[in-house]
Amino acid sequence: MNSQPPRKRIIGYADRLSVASGDSVSFMVSCEDLDIYDADIVRLRSGDLHPDGRGLIEMSVQNAITGQYKARAQTINAGSYGIVEHSAHLASLKSFTLQAWIWPTTPGRGEQVLMGCWMAQHCRGFALCLDAKGALCLKLGNGEIQRVTTEVTLAARQWAFVGASYVADRSEVRLWQLVQPDYPATATLTEATGSVGVNVTEVDAPFLFAAAFESHSQCRLMTSEHYNGKIEAPRVFDTAMSFGEASHAQTHPLAHEHIVAAWDFARDTPTERICDDSANGLHGHLVNLPARAMKGHCWTGEIYDWKQAPQQYGAIHFHDDDIYDCGWDEDFTLRVPDDMQSGVYAARIRSGDNEDRIPFVVRPSRGAPSAKTLVLLPSGSYMAYANEHAAAEGGGYLQAFANHLMALSAQDLLLNERPDLGYSLYDVHSDGSGVCYSSRLRPILNFRPGVTNAWVGAAGTFPWQFNADLPLIDWLDHNAIDYDVVTDEDLHEQGVALLQPYQVLLTGSHPEYYSRTMHDALGAYLQRGGRLMYLGGNGFYWRIAYHETLPGVIELRRGEDGIRDWVAEGGEYYMSFTGEYGGMWERMGRTIHALVGVGMAGQGFDVCSYYRRTEASRDPRTTFIFEGVDDEIIGDFGTVGGGAAGIEVDRFDLSKGSPPNALVVASSENLSDTYYPGPEEINNASPLLDASQNSDVRADMTFFETPNGGAVFSVGSIAWIGSLTWNEFDNNVARITGNVLRRFLDETPFELP
Numbered sequence: 001m002n003s004q005p006p007r008k009r010i011i012g013y014a015d016r017l018s019v020a021s022g023d024s025v026s027f028m029v030s031c032e033d034l035d036i037y038d039a040d041i042v043r044l045r046s047g048d049l050h051p052d053g054r055g056l057i058e059m060s061v062q063n064a065i066t067g068q069y070k071a072r073a074q075t076i077n078a079g080s081y082g083i084v085e086h087s088a089h090l091a092s093l094k095s096f097t098l099q100a101w102i103w104p105t106t107p108g109r110g111e112q113v114l115m116g117c118w119m120a121q122h123c124r125g126f127a128l129c130l131d132a133k134g135a136l137c138l139k140l141g142n143g144e145i146q147r148v149t150t151e152v153t154l155a156a157r158q159w160a161f162v163g164a165s166y167v168a169d170r171s172e173v174r175l176w177q178l179v180q181p182d183y184p185a186t187a188t189l190t191e192a193t194g195s196v197g198v199n200v201t202e203v204d205a206p207f208l209f210a211a212a213f214e215s216h217s218q219c220r221l222m223t224s225e226h227y228n229g230k231i232e233a234p235r236v237f238d239t240a241m242s243f244g245e246a247s248h249a250q251t252h253p254l255a256h257e258h259i260v261a262a263w264d265f266a267r268d269t270p271t272e273r274i275c276d277d278s279a280n281g282l283h284g285h286l287v288n289l290p291a292r293a294m295k296g297h298c299w300t301g302e303i304y305d306w307k308q309a310p311q312q313y314g315a316i317h318f319h320d321d322d323i324y325d326c327g328w329d330e331d332f333t334l335r336v337p338d339d340m341q342s343g344v345y346a347a348r349i350r351s352g353d354n355e356d357r358i359p360f361v362v363r364p365s366r367g368a369p370s371a372k373t374l375v376l377l378p379s380g381s382y383m384a385y386a387n388e389h390a391a392a393e394g395g396g397y398l399q400a401f402a403n404h405l406m407a408l409s410a411q412d413l414l415l416n417e418r419p420d421l422g423y424s425l426y427d428v429h430s431d432g433s434g435v436c437y438s439s440r441l442r443p444i445l446n447f448r449p450g451v452t453n454a455w456v457g458a459a460g461t462f463p464w465q466f467n468a469d470l471p472l473i474d475w476l477d478h479n480a481i482d483y484d485v486v487t488d489e490d491l492h493e494q495g496v497a498l499l500q501p502y503q504v505l506l507t508g509s510h511p512e513y514y515s516r517t518m519h520d521a522l523g524a525y526l527q528r529g530g531r532l533m534y535l536g537g538n539g540f541y542w543r544i545a546y547h548e549t550l551p552g553v554i555e556l557r558r559g560e561d562g563i564r565d566w567v568a569e570g571g572e573y574y575m576s577f578t579g580e581y582g583g584m585w586e587r588m589g590r591t592i593h594a595l596v597g598v599g600m601a602g603q604g605f606d607v608c609s610y611y612r613r614t615e616a617s618r619d620p621r622t623t624f625i626f627e628g629v630d631d632e633i634i635g636d637f638g639t640v641g642g643g644a645a646g647i648e649v650d651r652f653d654l655s656k657g658s659p660p661n662a663l664v665v666a667s668s669e670n671l672s673d674t675y676y677p678g679p680e681e682i683n684n685a686s687p688l689l690d691a692s693q694n695s696d697v698r699a700d701m702t703f704f705e706t707p708n709g710g711a712v713f714s715v716g717s718i719a720w721i722g723s724l725t726w727n728e729f730d731n732n733v734a735r736i737t738g739n740v741l742r743r744f745l746d747e748t749p750f751e752l753p
Helices: 243-251 379-384 396-401 410-417 466-478 488-494 516-527 592-596 732-745
Strands: 010-014 024-031 036-048 055-060 066-070 081-084 096-104 112-119 124-130 135-142 145-153 159-167 172-180 188-195 207-209 212-217 220-224 229-237 259-264 273-276 284-287 291-294 315-318 332-335 343-351 354-362 373-377 437-439 484-487 504-507 531-534 553-555 599-603 610-613 648-651 663-669 700-706 710-714
Touching: 010 343, 010 354, 024 036, 024 343, 024 354, 036 354, 036 466, 081 273, 081 315, 096 112, 096 124, 096 243, 096 315, 112 135, 112 229, 124 159, 135 159, 135 172, 145 172, 145 188, 159 243, 172 243, 229 243, 343 466, 354 484, 373 466, 373 488, 379 437, 379 488, 379 553, 484 488, 488 516, 504 732, 516 531, 516 592, 531 732, 592 599, 710 732
Parallel strands: 112 212, 373 484, 373 504, 504 531, 531 710
Antiparallel strands: 010 024, 024 332, 036 055, 036 066, 036 343, 081 207, 081 284, 096 159, 096 229, 112 124, 112 207, 124 135, 135 145, 159 172, 172 188, 212 220, 229 259, 229 315, 259 273, 273 284, 291 315, 343 354, 437 553, 599 648, 610 663, 663 700, 700 710
């Protein structure tokens, strides 16, 4: 019997994640071997496909999109590059010199263009490249290709000054590559000369960095021969030079009478712009977000902030699998009706047994809340985990903490086939460098109702991220509680003004990724008397940045601490989008404990456990939490790992900033020995012991009052929300959550003890 899941033949994405009444959201769809599909809009309530879950629950939305559309395949041109639009200064060069500093990461993995005007389909133009062996070469063509190469493979991850000159009237080529190793050694110079039987004529193509021009398709530029690695300080001269002349000209390009272009990649770092310092002004832009704020060949190791020494951070790191915006043509557009209630929705696309659902949120109009309760979906975390390849490639944290079988879904299999769909912030690029940017302008296959986690623990697979948050929506609807829904992106854009109209704020199960604006907004909301129900675990952990002009993309620099699958190169901890220091919020004086009473204690991807009430649960300040609950054991059930306490757990810790007035009303017990603390716990007692031997690895349920009549209730566990719907909502997790929400909706102020 064939147990392999059916192939996924429909994928798509939306141009916006969050919309309000009167806004429009467009959907881009690509189909494989299909002729037509049907599309409509559904409101999502549940996506928990666990055997004990509520299943996929969705309701068709009347007066929205309903129609049949022609299916088509849409391509993705993955791989980052820089482009300078067609210019006679570059395209009509006769004799010339091309040179730059480079730091290749995959030399020998096929031919890779460094810079040039090269039309791959027509074999026309010129380009400085790495050949198939990883040696420097100059490629020229006028219908046929001729190459001159050094024949010496460049070392991976070592800086080299490379260049090529071409004497047009003699068709002579000179190459040089000067390698500067990191270890104590003399720089190694390799030179080569040769002649070619090709007369290069003017090329009607743009000048590209890190790629070759392939064709135009669907009104988009298509590229090939992508380069993996860094490029710094590329130069073009309209004369042929020797290595010695080129070395001097590299340092003083603007003083050279034959300068054509001298790009400074350290300028305009937060943007897509690449700047030419020459009088010709041959400025360009970047495509698919290669990594900026990268240290260059002259980085001294003394300064780590690129803003303080931009001349040391003049490199851009290109990857053959970078992707920002797929750029697909739209298939259909929804204009949000005025009567469309705030909530979680999806465009449902179906053709026979093939289907996809593209989620989006309808938020309330600005300044016009429709309820006193606000659900903040952790879209920053959805983007951080977007198209995570852990199942197909055996992610590091899964291997370290779970060591379980992988349950490969149709989505996992397609991701394995389609690197052009991009990666999560937990993955590495094809050259082994960490993925520091993630965009939502692409199909995100694990941001779909019904998708489970990839690993199989003792409790089987379970809902994760988006689907672990939908039970909260299901529970609110079941109890007829009015609520609005917004996303992290909305919070980043609007700040505390978004939260201020609401009496109560509910988080999702895993609000892990926060920008400074989001963090500030949450702190201000609590300071002003807001009431927060933190219903997850491992929240507010990593600092991210949103791009100031490009929609739908976040940046993360994983620093020297925290639970992570990769770590940024030394000296590359400051984010390119904003210039802010990256890494853990805890390392920046903003501990999670001080914000919500608890902070990250450990993780394990096996089974979840339960809470046991403490004496503090009978304190008069907290009796409202347990009204109607006689049980001592809380949450020994659920669809996320079989219990309400687990996956990633947070604990109370005065030494890390937990408020002294916070009460721990319940704590987890019997977490398995697959649970371990994070690296940041190294200074605590028994840091290397698993949960069965380390009492610090636990989930604490806490409550504390805040200024101006506010309060915070935290459960300290990713798994909590997954227990809300158990036994048709008749359980002590649901009852406790309801008790807290009712009291928090009561306008009677809380008093600081």
